[in-house]
Amino acid sequence: MSMAIFYGSTTGNTEGAAQRMKELLGDCVADVVDVYKAKPEDLLKYDILLLGISTWNVGELQADWDGFLPKLAGLDLTGKKVAFFGMGDAVGYPDNYLDAMGELWETIQKLGSPELIGIWPTDGYEFDDSRGLLDDTHFVGLGLDDDNQWELTEERIQAWLAQVVQEAGIVESA
DSSP: OOOOEOOSSSSSHHHHHHHHHHHHHHEEEEEEGGGGGOOOGGGGOSSSSEEEEEEETTTTTOOOHHHHHHTTTOOTTTTOOOEEEEOOOOOOOSTTHHHHHEEEEEEEETTSOOEEEEOEOOOOOOOSOOOEETTEEESSSSOOOTTTTTTHHHHHHHHHHHHHHHTTTOOSEE
């Protein structure tokens, strides 16, 4: 199975998380791709997609993803496993924490029938509302808040990757 990490990053935090995931997963990850430089068909090359996005302003998509998402229309991701990680600021923007991650999933899930993996619990997070929620107690993917909970980032990434590797059916240990 081939895996790639696609991310959009404005300040470098999402890129940093993507690079750390690559370090931890090693050869399990074939490529780490900035969506600014990607073509929609690049997503079709991999069985497992880790997609990273940050939420900007009042629930807006990161700029590179905002330009990339419309280009995905008509793409068929049936049979792909997708996992999301998102950056947000739960203190400054508690009413739309990780909204962009939820919006990304809303778009991706309509592209055929990709399988969502890496669903992450909301335990340990303080926020008021989020489009990034799958249900009342889970995000659609890993939530990271380097502004307010930076000390939890490494631990969360490691635990989430272990979960993703297991759910994806990858034998190698992350």
